[in-house]
Amino acid sequence: MQKPISLGRRILRKSRLAGTVAAFLASTSYLALADQGTTRITVLATGGTIAGAQAEEGGYGYKSGSFDIKDLISAVPNLDKLAVITGEQVVNIGSQDMNNEVWLTLARRLAEVVASPDTDAVLITHGTDTMEETSYFLSLVTKTDKPIIMVGSMRPATAISADGPSNLFNGVSAAINPGAVGRGVLVVLNDQIHYARNVSKLNTTDVQTFQSGNRGPAGLTNTGAITWFAMPERKQGMSSEFSIDGLTELPRVDIIYGHAGMNADLIEAAIKLGAKGLVIAGVGDGNMTTPALDALSAAAKAGIVVVRSTRLPSGIVYRNNEVDDDALGFVASGELNPAKSRVLLMLALTKTSDPATIQTMFTEY
Numbered sequence: 211m212q213k214p215i216s217l218g219r220r221i222l223r224k225s226r227l228a229g230t231v232a233a234f235l236a237s238t239s240y241l242a243l244a245d246q247g248t249t250r251i252t253v254l255a256t257g258g259t260i261a262g263a264q265a266e267e268g269g270y271g272y273k274s275g276s277f278d279i280k281d282l283i284s285a286v287p288n289l290d291k292l293a294v295i296t297g298e299q300v301v302n303i304g305s306q307d308m309n310n311e312v313w314l315t316l317a318r319r320l321a322e323v324v325a326s327p328d329t330d331a332v333l334i335t336h337g338t339d340t341m342e343e344t345s346y347f348l349s350l351v352t353k354t355d356k357p358i359i360m361v362g363s364m365r366p367a368t369a370i371s372a373d374g375p376s377n378l379f380n381g382v383s384a385a386i387n388p389g390a391v392g393r394g395v396l397v398v399l400n401d402q403i404h405y406a407r408n409v410s411k412l413n414t415t416d417v418q419t420f421q422s423g424n425r426g427p428a429g430l431t432n433t434g435a436i437t438w439f440a441m442p443e444r445k446q447g448m449s450s451e452f453s454i455d456g457l458t459e460l461p462r463v464d465i466i467y468g469h470a471g472m473n474a475d476l477i478e479a480a481i482k483l484g485a486k487g488l489v490i491a492g493v494g495d496g497n498m499t500t501p502a503l504d505a506l507s508a509a510a511k512a513g514i515v516v517v518r519s520t521r522l523p524s525g526i527v528y529r530n531n532e533v534d535d536d537a538l539g540f541v542a543s544g545e546l547n548p549a550k551s552r553v554l555l556m557l558a559l560t561k562t563s564d565p566a567t568i569q570t571m572f573t574e575y
Contacts, residue, residue, distance in 0.1 A: 247290070249386040252329045253297035254319060255279035256312070256344075258305050258337025260363040260374040277367055278302065282335065285367070286375045292382045292434075293331075305337025305362075308344060310460045310556075316344070317351050317454050324354040331357040331385035335378075338362045338411055338419065340549075341397060345406035347553045349395035349446040350575065351454050357390035360397045360406075364417045373400065373417050380431040389429070389438040394446040396428060403429035405442050407575070410547055412523055423524035424545050445575050452557040461559040463487040465548045468498045468521060474505035486563070487515040487555045491548040496520045496527035503533070510539035515563055517572070519543035519551045529569070541569045 255261065261277045279297035283289060300316055316334075323329050336344055345360050352358065361381035363374035381398040384390050395406040400417045408422035422428070429438040445451075464480040468491055480488060488509065492498050496518035498506070506516045518540055520527050529535050529542035543551040554575055558568045 247292050247294065247386075249293040250328060250330045251293045251295050251333055251382060251385055252323045252326075252331075253279055253283065253295060253333045253335065254316065254323065255282070255297060255299045255302070255335045256305070256308075256316065256337070257302040258335060258341075258362050259366055260335050260337070260361065260377070261302065261367060279335065282367070282374065282378060286378050289379060289382060292379075293386050295333075295382070303337075305340040305344070308337070308340045313344060313347050314454055314457060314460070317348055320348060320352055320358070321454075324352065324356050324358070329356070331359070331390070333378075333381050333385055334358065334360045336360050336362050338364060338399070342406070342409050342411055342420075342547075343549045343553055345395045345397050345409070346550045347557075349406040350450050350452045350554070350557055352395065353448055353450070353453075355392040355448060357385045357387075357393070358395045359385045359390070360395060362399060364399075364415060364419055376401075379434070383431060383434040384429070384436055387436045387438075389436060392441075392447070393428065394442055398431065401431050402427045403431060403436070403438075407442065407444055407446065407550070408545075410523065410549075424526070450575070452560070457560060460556045461486040463489060463552045463556045463559070465489045465491055465552055466502075468492040468502070470499075472499045472502045474501050477502060477505045477509065481509055481512075481514055485514065486559050487517065487552075489517045489519055489543070489548050489551045489555060491521040492518055492527075493521065495525070495532050496542065497532050503538075506540070507538045510565070513563060515541065515555060515559065515565055515568055517541045517543050517551050517555055517568075519546060519548040521548070523547075535569075539565050541565050541572055544572055546572065 278299050283295055283297055300319055301312055323332055341362055359381045361377045363377055365372045367374055377399050384398050384403055397404045397409050399420050404422045405428045408425045409420050411419050412421050413419040429436055462485045464485045466476050490498055510516045518527055526545050527543045535542055558571050
């Protein structure tokens with residue numbers, strides 16, 4: 211029987227650039243940097259495109275989570291020169307299937323790993339579809355100053371010019387860099403480093419899909435060299451008040467998309483189905499139709515926490531701008547997009563349902 215072709219060999223066969231990349235990584239200048247490789251990194255793998263395989267060679271579609279973490283690590287030339295790397299598979303799913311239960315499982319395992327004296331930093335592989343949400347959730351509940359880096363890819367592992375190996379290399383490079391300490395959860399893709407709070411996925415297929423629109427990236431990577439920018443200003447990590455200790459589930463929070471002609475039907479349905487909070491992806495500065503506004507006002511009076519965000523990719527939803535949040539009992543999301551507003555509201559609801567207190571959280575986090 212013919213021996214199966216390894217992922218590393220498959221990637222090398224599919225890209226003429228791979229030989230050049232491998233040669234560069236093995237060069238003297240690279241090894242001089244990588245000889246520091248004593249940092250102990252634990253990789254927690256969750257699947258995603260970075261572990262995906264095409265159904266057929268050169269095909270458009272692919273299946274996420276086709277390879278495990280050992281395949282991914284072995285496919286990157288000289289990665290073991292950077293650090294002492296061990297890995298484990300937490301789940302192996304496409305991130306479109308990420309949910310609250312997996313978040314709690316991943317967060318608990320991450321807490322165990324960072325508490326161990328045998329781990330200096332953690333790398334998490336993850337699909338890009340919901341990476342911005344997972345990274346923000348972990349940044350709010352993980353109590354550590356140790357570097358936590360999330361990486362993914364826009365192209366499956368078997369694609370021509372797959373971006374996963376480069377992102378893994380840059381992710382490890384960031385994890386071993388002293389400047390990563392105390393910065394919370396970081397997302398590393400396409401030669402850029404982003405804070406979990408600020409980053410969003412803005413394009414369906416481009417490798418340059420992740421941007422931190424309002425604030426810009428946390429840093430840049432260049433073949434292992436790291437340039438850092440300003441430290442995060444908002445609470446996260448060690449300064450966060452949130453915890454998953456004792457939690458078996460998270461409160462239900464639904465996102466309602468604003469549009470022309472929006473009515474109250476979906477708002478009322480979400481409440482009927484048990485939503486404890488609602489995030490409105492409003493038009494413009496978090497605005498909505500009069501019927502939707504009236505329904506949300508009634509919901510707020512009934513104890514449902516309502517957060518106004520925006521469906522736009524950047525900008526700030528200011529309190530009492532166009533909508534009288536004080537009178538209606540709403541919360542303004544500030545810089546947080548709907549997806550991240552949902553994450554923060556779920557965690558806030560584990561502590562309080564008071565809109566004024568939650569508004570303070572949206573200002574601080």
